[in-house]
Amino acid sequence: MTTEHRSVSDKVMQTLASLRLTMVVLILLALVSIIGTVIPQGQLPPEYVASIGGEQGNRFRLYALLGFFDMYHAWWFQGLLALLSVNLLACTIKRLPHVWRIATRPDITLSSAQEAAATYSAVLTVPESVDRARLTAAVAAVVGKPVLTEKDHELHLFVQQRPWARLAVYGVHASVILIFIGAIIGNIFGFKGFVAIPEGGTVASFTDRKGQERPLGFELRCDQFTVSFYDAPGGGPSQMPKEFKSILTLSENGKEIPGYKHARLIVNEPLSYKGITFYQSSYGNTGSHSFQVAGKTMTVGSDETAHLPDGSSMHVIEATQDVSPFLPGKTGPAARIDVHPAKGGAAVTMLSFANHPEENKREAARYGLPVITYQGGTERPYTGLQVNKDPGVWVVWIGSLLMCVGLYVAFFLPHQRIWFRFGHGRLVIAGHTTKSQAAFRQRLERIEQQLKATLQQEETR
Numbered sequence: 001m002t003t004e005h006r007s008v009s010d011k012v013m014q015t016l017a018s019l020r021l022t023m024v025v026l027i028l029l030a031l032v033s034i035i036g037t038v039i040p041q042g043q044l045p046p047e048y049v050a051s052i053g054g055e056q057g058n059r060f061r062l063y064a065l066l067g068f069f070d071m072y073h074a075w076w077f078q079g080l081l082a083l084l085s086v087n088l089l090a091c092t093i094k095r096l097p098h099v100w101r102i103a104t105r106p107d108i109t110l111s112s113a114q115e116a117a118a119t120y121s122a123v124l125t126v127p128e129s130v131d132r133a134r135l136t137a138a139v140a141a142v143v144g145k146p147v148l149t150e151k152d153h154e155l156h157l158f159v160q161q162r163p164w165a166r167l168a169v170y171g172v173h174a175s176v177i178l179i180f181i182g183a184i185i186g187n188i189f190g191f192k193g194f195v196a197i198p199e200g201g202t203v204a205s206f207t208d209r210k211g212q213e214r215p216l217g218f219e220l221r222c223d224q225f226t227v228s229f230y231d232a233p234g235g236g237p238s239q240m241p242k243e244f245k246s247i248l249t250l251s252e253n254g255k256e257i258p259g260y261k262h263a264r265l266i267v268n269e270p271l272s273y274k275g276i277t278f279y280q281s282s283y284g285n286t287g288s289h290s291f292q293v294a295g296k297t298m299t300v301g302s303d304e305t306a307h308l309p310d311g312s313s314m315h316v317i318e319a320t321q322d323v324s325p326f327l328p329g330k331t332g333p334a335a336r337i338d339v340h341p342a343k344g345g346a347a348v349t350m351l352s353f354a355n356h357p358e359e360n361k362r363e364a365a366r367y368g369l370p371v372i373t374y375q376g377g378t379e380r381p382y383t384g385l386q387v388n389k390d391p392g393v394w395v396v397w398i399g400s401l402l403m404c405v406g407l408y409v410a411f412f413l414p415h416q417r418i419w420f421r422f423g424h425g426r427l428v429i430a431g432h433t434t435k436s437q438a439a440f441r442q443r444l445e446r447i448e449q450q451l452k453a454t455l456q457q458e459e460t461r
Helices: 002-016 019-038 046-051 058-066 068-073 075-104 112-117 132-142 163-189 357-367 393-412 437-460
Strands: 120-125 147-151 154-161 191-198 202-208 213-231 237-252 263-266 271-273 276-293 296-301 313-320 334-340 348-353 372-389 416-423 426-433
Touching: 002 075, 019 068, 019 075, 058 068, 068 075, 075 163, 112 416, 112 426, 120 437, 132 154, 132 416, 132 437, 163 393, 191 213, 191 276, 213 276, 213 372, 237 276, 237 372, 263 271, 263 276, 276 313, 296 313, 313 372, 334 372, 348 357, 357 372, 416 437, 426 437
Parallel strands: 348 372
Antiparallel strands: 120 426, 147 154, 154 416, 191 202, 191 372, 202 213, 213 237, 237 263, 271 276, 276 296, 276 372, 313 334, 334 348, 416 426
């Protein structure tokens, strides 16, 4: 019964530690990661939801059930990472004791089997009269201080370099596990979300990636928001932002926090407080807009969707009270809107003017939609901030550093062993390396030539 139990355990360990399992898991991770690049993650754009049949559609429900909209936090993706971690841990448990023995208790005598399996071996004819002390000194001069052993009336000399380099691969294994642990800590105890703050406004909460409101634990006020644009080819500002900047003030319990009054936040220069980091991610305008459609006036909020008389729906992308800097020859208020046709299909992006009814009629006829006339609106700019807290980031950084060191050692600092066996008028040289065998052979050839020259000098004296 014990034998059977051990047999099952051995089979399980063999499977978990196999390279085949490693390759299968890595291939699966690579394949499913494609989902995260094809399907939007987190907060879904309304256009994408409409393209897959809406939130009540079977396709949307299936994707949501499988976690495709938050794939990297789905249970099955985390399960693949856990399986890879178990595979690396099992591989380490199975192979580390043998590697540890080689590194800490090497064979210091050269057997015939080791000589046959060596990366390089050579034989020098040496008179028995050669002083063994001088031979030891000669070896120490070209290789390093050897370990001496007498066996079967022969003198064995052994030198090794960087035995700890064999452990580097297990350092890489540990680094991968650390990175996964850091990611899990971040997923459990951290969060990601978004907050939009109008200029002059204050918020104390944010929306997480699941669409739920969560408290920040302090207040965040947007004192000022500015955006600059690149110049258009024909002169004047274009619609491509050059830089957008937020001036923020943090307060707690009604008191401004020292060092966080009028703090600057721009792209690539985040702001952190109490482990929460804010990134400048977007901007826009908030407020309400008026449109005239089929003789009726409609009021549409900047972040709202309005339904038109023909069954289609629309929302405002952006608006301006003077379109002339962007469209020479046009004046007055204008809005860029997205219209989703009543019969489905791709959304239509169009312009709606207040002072150019002929343009509105042309756009309506072009897309088969009712005439939509923009009447103006009241807006103020807002800054969109990404909110991120990741307490596991330092674990990830430590794992990443360990991985870089481990990979460098594993690839560029090989463990090298060199044996010398002297007796019966022969000096056998054999060596083994874990990497760079061609360079190691050249090194041993130089050692062979140096010892030959040294021993010839000793013989002529």
